[in-house]
Amino acid sequence: MRPLPKSIGTFLNRLRNRLQRGRNTRDDLFIGELLKRNKIITEFQLKSALEAQHDTLVQKGRAVRLGQMVVALGYAGEADIIRTLNDEYQIEIVSLEDDIRERLSDKYGGPLESLPRARIPMWIQMALAMTFVIILAMSTLSLVVLGQQKTRLYEQSVRLGMVSLNYFANNSPIALLEDDIVRLNTLIKDAARVEGMRYALIVGANDVVKAHTDINLIGLPFKHFRENPEITQHGEVVYYRYHRPDGEHLLDMYRPIHFQGKRLGQVHVGISLDFIEALIRQERFSVIVITLAVIAVGLGVAVLYGFRFSRPISYLVKATQEIAKGNYQYKVPVRRNDEMGTLGVAFNRMGQELWKNAMAQKSFGKYVGNEVLDMILANPETAWLKGTSNEATILFGDVRGFTSYAAGKAPQQVVEALNTYLEIATRVIIQHGGYIDKFIGDAVLGVFGVPVYRQDHVERALRAAVYLQQELRKESRHGNQLLAAVGISIHTGEVVAGNVGSQSKMEYTVIGNTVNLAARLNALAGRGEVVVSRVIKEHFDRTEKAGLEFQFAAIGPQVIKGITDPVEVFKIDNIHGKSQAHIL
Incomplete structure (x- = not known):
């Protein structure tokens, strides 16, 4: 005997449970949706509580209200559930043993079934989806663009450092030979004024600082800012990254100073990498503003078109994703006898034919x-x-x-x-x-x-x-x-x-x-x-x-x-x- 289709089997199971549990079925489902919407319990916890409630009824012949089952499973406290029900429906219950149906009937003049069923409207779902897509797209775009921009800024800073190093190295040999400290410091004094450059210094052949943008360090022995650094070298220029004691991230670049084949010393410049990060943060803020504007427009479009779609669309979307993955035997649940049902039947037939073609071609x-x-x-x-x-x-x-x-x-x-x-x-x-x-x-x-x-x-x-x-x-x-x-x-x-x-x-x-x-x-x-x-x-x-x-x-x-x-x-x-x- 062939098994019942999944949709028919699910329907019969629900009908059987409804008959077994009586009028409590819809009440429990409605209260469960209310608790889930207010983040008292999760979707998984709701399903678990409903299953445990059903098992208790079938195996022990004892009906347990959903709120009591949620408390028994430890998913929420009784006080939280009571407060949620009182706030939502403006009633006063003090225990989950109270007859909630009767209280609602007294207040609203009708049974619980007359209340609207909790659901998430399609336009809200589409709005959330549109927001997610926009955020993902803009985040990806900003990640790529800002990443490229950060790389270009870094490369530009390195080039600026190289130009500065070459300038200082070409104009300092005579002053080093003459040990003209004043002239050397005059040469580099304006370096710190360049945006993003933190210091410049010239070291003599005896590893003593001859010139520095910080005059307090002139005449002191020079020691590299970091022991055994990971260096990068382009020609004569060498550079590495390090952090100052104040936490600032810098790039130290240096090259030797030569005169007629003789090494006279070194020239160093320090470039702030935090400066680059600050520029990127400014650009990121601009991207966020643009993203928010696009999201506002997207939400308007989602609300406008969301009302024109219904639940079968989600089935078709899911089926399309499965087909794209190669799962050609995935079936759209066909539960309607209208145009959407006809579309579902046609979609399933298409998947079956694609599966046959794939089997034939692959094998x-x-x-x-x-x-x-x-x-x-x-x-x-x-x-x-x-x-x-x-x-x-x-x-x-x-x-x-x-x-x-x-x-x-x-x-x-x-x-x-x-x-x-x-x-x-x-x-x-x-x-x-x-x-x-x-x-x-x-x-x-x-x-x-x-x-x-x-x-x-x-x-x-x-x-x-x-x-x-x-x-x-x-x-x-x-x-x-x-x-x-x-x-x-x-x-x-x-x-x-x-x-x-x-x-x-x-x-x-x-x-x-x-x-x-x-x-x-x-x-x-x-x-x-x-x-x-x-x-x-x-x-x-x-x-x-x-x-x-x-x-x-x-x-x-x-x-x-x-x-x-x-x-x-x-x-x-x-x-x-x-x-x-x-x-x-």
Whole structure:
């Protein structure tokens, strides 16, 4: 017996619970929504309390009000629930044992059912969604833009530091040689006035500060601001980050001072990275103002259009997301008999067709017949894709002398002739119940018996091989000599069939010694010939199928690469004198 659809089952469960619990059902749901709206309990806690309430009624035969169950589960205090109910409905209850329905009836002249059901209007949902989208978009945009701007400001500051360093290094050698402290300090005194630059200093060859924007540090030994810093170097300029004792984040940049190849000292400049952050904060404030303005406009649009949509839209949105993820079997709940219901049915049908197409393309492409595909889709969860050992018959077709044929032809002509051959081979193999496992250059590998097992897979392969040679010979009379140069080999046995590959590329295929032997037997098939293994010949003799009056000629034992013992091979005689009936 087929299970009830989820929507029908849910409806019947709710109806049963309603009958069991009587009039309390709607009261409890309404009070639960009120408590959730006022953030007394969460959605999860509400569901848990309702389930516990139902279990208590069914298992113990005792009805417990929702408020009492919430308190018993420890989700909220009784005082909080009483205060929420009193504030919402302007009533005075002192205990959850009080008859809330009666109190409301006394005050409003009607039962609890007459009160509006708690819900979140669609326009509010759309407004929240619009606000979220705008905030996310603007945040992402500001993150990217401000990040790029911060990088540019940093690079600009580094360039400014390099320019300053080069200026000081080029104009200080003579003053250093003459130990002219006044001249050196005059050179750098205005550096601290540059926006974002905190200091500049010149160190002599003896590591003593000769000039500094802070005159109190002149004459003191110089020591780097940070031990073992992580430095970055561009040419002669070296820089690293550090923090001052007051917490300011700085970038110290320095380069040597040379005169006629002799190192006279170093020049340093300090650039504030906090200054860059301050500029970014100003830009971020502007972005926030713009975002708020856009949100205001977006809320107006959301309110305007929110009233024009209804709950089925959310179902369709969810279904669209699932389809986009590849979950083509996701179903839209169809509970309406109007245009929305019709849309839901059409959407589900679309998902089913997409699923069928995806299954066909991923597993078999264009190389299985409709009958085989329908049988697979009827049982999609079976192990046919997961790797199984099966009896199957392998048909291998290859063009004799293809290399020499292609050498004297234009590429377009070769491709056209090859495609004609492969098209005929595909049609004939599928027509006889097989599928195309793969094309290997000018060779085709057909499989009978998997993924859908057929007891007569050997006979089908024989019929397909003979009929294929007949069709190829007939079509070759139109000038495509490639078609008359195909040799076919057949072998049957155990194969491993299933999906093989990686996450990025996966294909259904067959592997094993049976496949290898079928491929190697093909070298013994001449133009327009069909060769088979002894296993095929013995199977044919044993079954003696009506309508399969083949004549086999022994080629004799053949040494096959990879096979220890010689293999007996047979050739089908008088192929082109027979007319084979289709296998149904």
